[in-house]
Amino acid sequence: MSELLGNLLVAQSGGPTSVINASVAGVITEAGHHGCIEEIYGGLNGILGILNEELIDINDEQASSIKGLRYTPAAALGTCRYKIDFKKKPEKAAQDMDRLFEVFQAHNIRYFFYAGGNDSQDTAHKIHLEAQKRGYDMRVMGVPKTIDNDLPCTDHCPGYGSVIKYNCATVTEVGLDVGSMATDDGSCCIIEVMGRAAGWIAAGTVLAKQGDPARPPHIILLPEIAFDEERFLARVRETVAAHKYCIVVCGEGLKNAAGEEIGADKTRLDAFGHAVLAGASEKLKEIVQGKLNLKTRTVLLGYAQRAAAHFASQTDSDEAFACGVEAVRSAVGGKSGFMPKIVRVSSNPYKWTIGLEDLANIANVEHFIPKDWISDDGFLPNEKFVEYAAPLVVGEVKVPTQGGLPQYVTLARVPVEKKLGARG
């Protein structure tokens, strides 16, 4: 494979994580080792910014900032949820593609890296195919990222280990709190975590039990398993009888037997008569308090969980960085249309390596928890899941603090001079 000379463009897409910047740091760091890569650019807000020719010059960033990306959460380059949708909007999609390649060409982009989840891998795949079609010599690589852990082919996704590590600490701490408050009346706490379709995040909190059945979480409600109110209430009652309190973790997308999200209860109306989307935890609280007369509080971690770099997993951060590094190495080596994936060599001791997967196998495929990794009653992941997830939370990312507060980096974002007119 002949050496391809030119500039590199890296961008981020979709919901941020604690370690998506670590992947960008991996791309940038590795790119510096290859003479064929001339300039290193960042695209602001994913392809949305690239369409607007909003590129920044990474060479103008301080070295300490690039290093700092390894512990800084969220998307330092900005992100977007913009989709190039040939099915629904073929004309717009064709225009967007034309514009993207105008930008690539104007800035001699020959290496393009897109860090993101399912949709973003789909976009990367389309750009790869388009480059081939147009005969534009460019190496395109997806870089995996998603707290949801629902990308196929990779053992797990960068971002996942950190979100479950933080959520486990939260479950343990809230459990100690609620447990110490529980008198003979008992009490219950519902912790709602992210995950609308796949329950990987909720399931991951099982690690907080650390092998002790008495420890929280006592019940984990996965979006994949239809919520059964009677069975749930019976389990809460049993748990309170045994331990005087009950910690429930639920995925935000928890659904009833009809497949409707339980948080989207049509019977709750706001002042304007619109259905109130109060969330799964509020709905569960209503049920537990109403039916069991049990004092119940809720915790809704929301964005806090996917941004909690102050307690991120070092393993996760290292893997995210390694995915960025491998993307560059593979691209320089001549590959295009692939995504680095994490390959598990062994669980105990935990050993991993980075492989490559064709983007055609990744895009728009969702990966769910295997059925035999969940207990028969559906309330807790079993030892197979624990073996899988336990290594992913090991190690703590060191975040510098000043005055007791985390010091994350922000990029200087020096713009690359525009060469094109405004987007049509």
Add this chain to the structure above:
Amino acid sequence: MSELLGNLLVAQSGGPTSVINASVAGVITEAGHHGCIEEIYGGLNGILGILNEELIDINDEQASSIKGLRYTPAAALGTCRYKIDFKKKPEKAAQDMDRLFEVFQAHNIRYFFYAGGNDSQDTAHKIHLEAQKRGYDMRVMGVPKTIDNDLPCTDHCPGYGSVIKYNCATVTEVGLDVGSMATDDGSCCIIEVMGRAAGWIAAGTVLAKQGDPARPPHIILLPEIAFDEERFLARVRETVAAHKYCIVVCGEGLKNAAGEEIGADKTRLDAFGHAVLAGASEKLKEIVQGKLNLKTRTVLLGYAQRAAAHFASQTDSDEAFACGVEAVRSAVGGKSGFMPKIVRVSSNPYKWTIGLEDLANIANVEHFIPKDWISDDGFLPNEKFVEYAAPLVVGEVKVPTQGGLPQYVTLARVPVEKKLGARG
């Protein structure tokens, strides 16, 4: 003052914090240095457990467990919200007092330490007065604790520094996340924190700005200041125009001009026709989305914030420990009916010492944020507040981890043999 020989009893009361166990560790550690203190007992679940003669023998705990209390959140001895109420239930209160002193006498308790907030200090004060009345020689000390920071006389309360430190990290991290997602449409996130009457916790998140007006939080809504929807929406609009996103922190007890909590909206009904208490953040989300058509998410930290020992303040933990130590020293020195308080010597550099305050001045008095510590528009605490709060979050408590998860201690709780019959 003659030396008083006898046993020590320590108990915890009210909502737990990240560092209330550090105070207990201070009591226990210091007690070991005084020969006049014979046995060291813990009372389970505050006076509720003491009434039931549920005492544990601290000498049967491992030394490592006592050390571990310095980084373990929640109430290791269990807690309660039980009140001895002479006003509303004089007969019951008198019975309870009789029983308490039966227990004290049966176990030769001569030193009693009660760690808690306003109500608990009131209880300690009543027990102190009762001991005097009965001529029962016992030294009673309150030990301050409350994330709400609303105890009078003390510069601040153990527990407060840790809750605002964690909340600041969360605000910073969520801010980076939401900021990186914000495209031209802008977006908003409402973070609801504890504080039903006093806004100390919400106010404390101003430290996350680290002096930069552009940084989150952009708006802080305190329960002390009546919520004005129009002014709030105008400020959200301005913030999004300037920064493309807006992070709002609100205290859970946010009230409207009529003094009603805005989360307790009577127009929202559940399936049974009962008002839905969805919380302040959900109500604010409804307002922002409805009136500004701005994508809005919420974070409800709930118990997670007061139990987040994995990012607790070392300053806070040290002060909590010192309060426990001082309580014992003062009691051994002959004092009773007091509470150690934190006295600020200087803010910069931060220097503090421990003083003593008469419980009569503490019990049932609430301490609010001085009006001149809040900006004229009421949306942000000012530099006076920052000077006050900044030192309280300094330093990180080191929590041991195993497999990447925090390892907190639980006490063995070896019961002290009961000497009385069951409570009447």
